Amino acid sequence: MVAKKATVVDPTDAQGRTLIPKYPTSGRRTVRLTFDDGPHPTETERVLETLAANEIKATFFMLGQNVQKNPGIVQQVAAGGHSIGNHTYTHPNLVELCAHEIRSEIERTDELLAAYLGDSKLFRPPYGSHDERVDAIVAELGYRIISWNVDTLDWDRRYQSDKWVQHGIDQIREHESSTVLNHDVHKTTADHLDDFIARINALGLTDFEVH
Numbered sequence: 001m002v003a004k005k006a007t008v009v010d011p012t013d014a015q016g017r018t019l020i021p022k023y024p025t026s027g028r029r030t031v032r033l034t035f036d037d038g039p040h041p042t043e044t045e046r047v048l049e050t051l052a053a054n055e056i057k058a059t060f061f062m063l064g065q066n067v068q069k070n071p072g073i074v075q076q077v078a079a080g081g082h083s084i085g086n087h088t089y090t091h092p093n094l095v096e097l098c099a100h101e102i103r104s105e106i107e108r109t110d111e112l113l114a115a116y117l118g119d120s121k122l123f124r125p126p127y128g129s130h131d132e133r134v135d136a137i138v139a140e141l142g143y144r145i146i147s148w149n150v151d152t153l154d155w156d157r158r159y160q161s162d163k164w165v166q167h168g169i170d171q172i173r174e175h176e177s178s179t180v181l182n183h184d185v186h187k188t189t190a191d192h193l194d195d196f197i198a199r200i201n202a203l204g205l206t207d208f209e210v211h
């Protein structure tokens with residue numbers, strides 16, 4: 001005997017058009033905030049204050065050259081219970097470098113951040129640019145790559161001062177799980193972070209998690 005196939009009817013509106021539900025129709029949404037390119041002498045602290053006021057932990061992908069200039073800020077990030085990752089020393093496009101240079105970019109920063117990296121070492125390649133060669137070196141040095149699926153474009157003048165907030169919300173709304181790219185080196189990011197978090201919370205059923 002052949003089982004009769006169940007008929008699935010897509011929900012439609014009054015005009016008979018198929019409705020595509022926005023996520024989530026049920027269940028909860030996970031958001032992980034990440035901040036790249038710091039630590040910055042003034043803006044990172046402002047970002048930390050806003051995160052603390054909202055009781056949110058985030059991940060900071062730091063550049064070795066900025067860690068060297070602002071070691072006290074690194075301590076503040078760690079003291080706030082946030083996660084710290086390696087974002088290279090000088091922010092190059094790694095796929096354009098030779099293996100020795102790639103290794104040096106990661107290792108110089110690794111040495112500066114050694115006390116803060118923990119067992120699960122996180123790495124984010126600048127511009128999200130990596131290939132099999134880069135991946136092999138990253139893995140060999142004990143790191144795993146953390147990418148993003150929401151790009152606020154907060155670094156782009158066209159999305160400043162606060163257009164990046166709406167751009168980020170439009171993307172977060174569509175995802176069950178979001179890893180959000182921001183930069184704690186721009187005043188305009190620190191200025192509008194509290195509003196961004198409020199608008200994420202206004203989407204409802206949101207859990208903030210940390211890598």
Ligand SMILES: [Zn+2]
Binds near residue numbers: 087091126
């Ligand atoms: Zn970067």
